[in-house]
Amino acid sequence: MKKTIYTVFICALLIVSCAKDKTTNPFLIQKHNIGLLTDSTTVKQLDSVFKNDSLVRYISGDEFAGAVNSIEVFEKGGKKLLDISPREELDSTSVISSVRIIDDRYITEKHISTLSTFKDISEAYKISKIDNLINSVLISVNEINATFAIDKKELPSGLRFNMDMQIDPLQIPGKAKIKFFTVHW
Secondary structure, eight states: OHHHHHHHHHHHHHHHHHSOOOOOOTTEEOSSEETTEETTOBGGGHHHHTTTEEEEEOOTTOGGGSOTTOEEEEETTSOEEEEEEESSTTOTTOBEEEEEEOSTTOEETTOOOTTOBHHHHHHHSOOOEEEEOSSEEEEEEGGGTEEEEEEGGGSOHHHHSOTTSOOOGGGSOTTOBOOEEEEEO
């Protein structure tokens, strides 16, 4: 009986030790998470999610600072990683509404980062919508709930100044660089 229990224990230990490492990549962007940050993470949990980083929270009344409802995430060395926007201002139980990706180490499963181009996005994902704004064009990708901003300076001159013009994906140069991108939850 002891040999059987011992054999079962050894087999279980081997199976567990040979299992694939399930640690989460802290820079992987997926539809419902960015590293350890998920679409159900609350504001009060951010300190534990980013325990090795610094968080900067803006206080209501700082409207002139331009980022009233955002929380900035910096590495200890000072490099900015993310801008996080909660659904409800000044509510520690609020979940995250959107995350603006700043650092180029954050990458999607299809290898898109802030260093990517429009061609990279269009080859990796189906473009859901293109919005023509004053200074940029927003490329929406529903597959990962993301919008990619491309500066209008990257576009041909005929597309830069008419905000009423519908922009077709074929009109955007493949080499147009991403200014930033945001994941929405």
